[in-house]
Amino acid sequence: FFEFRQHILKQFNINYKINEKLNCQSLNLFFLVRHNYIAHPRNPSGKITRQLSNEKQILDDLKIKFSKYSNINFKINHFEELAIEEQLNIIIQTDVFIGMHGAGLTHVLFMKSNRILIELTTSVGSGREHFELMASINNVNYRRCLIIDGSSTTAEKIFDCIIEKISQICPLMTVSIHSQPIVTTFFPVVGNFSNSNITT
Structure with a gap:
């Protein structure tokens, strides 16, 4: 598996070795949102089903x-709407990957080892463990986060799931409160993770 992954990344000139060791003092969190799109003929409308209403x-x-x-x-x-190279550039620089259950989470196969995947789901006993298995194959820490769609407490639940998992792999992480603004973006990312930020 690891040789295959390296081969794919090499084809897109992506250096897997850069910042290979997790830096608990500077964590990149990436939340994958889902937009309507036509993925296959069985869904001609392009409307997706696994999307948070709020x-x-x-x-x-x-x-x-x-x-x-x-x-x-x-x-x-x-x-x-992102090219595969742009997608891989985002994932290779991600320390904590968060997203609803869906095909996009297969990108966990290209994350660096000892990172985190948070799979959001609204189903208690779906029995679908393939993303957990993919994370395990790639030595990525996995957490299934059960949420209630439309609930006012959903953000709090997601936040707790993320912080709980971070505390497990970065137990000595020093957190500075209010020392600098957070940076977010909705735009395509190519190259360095930090170079594409928009301060809000």
């Missing part, structure tokens, strides 16, 4: 929560 409110709440952590860089984007 997504904007959730993302706004998460931005506020993570703004208190100077060592966390929180980013938001979607993959539907």
Whole structure:
């Protein structure tokens, strides 16, 4: 598997070895949002089903929560209109990958080892463990986060899932509160993770 992954990344001139060791003092969090798109003939309308009804409110709440952590860089984007090279450039620089259950989470196969995947789901016993298995194959820490769609507490639940998992792999992480603004973006990313930020 690792040789295959290296081969794919090499084809797109992506250096997997850069910042290979996790830096707990500077974590890149990436929230993958889902947009309507035509993926196959069985869905000619292009309307997706696994999408949070109050997504904007959730993302706004998460931005506020993570703004208190100077060592966390929180980013938001979607993959539907991005070239595969752009997608891989985002993932290879991601330390914590968050997203609803869906095909986009297969990108966990290209994350660096000892990172985190947070799979959001609204189903208690779906029995679908393929993303957990993919994370395990790639030595990525996995957390399934059960949420209630439309609930006012969804952002708090997602935040707790993320912080819980971060505390497990970065137990000695020093968190500075309010020392610098958070940076977020909805724009395509190519190259360095930090170079594409928009300060809000």
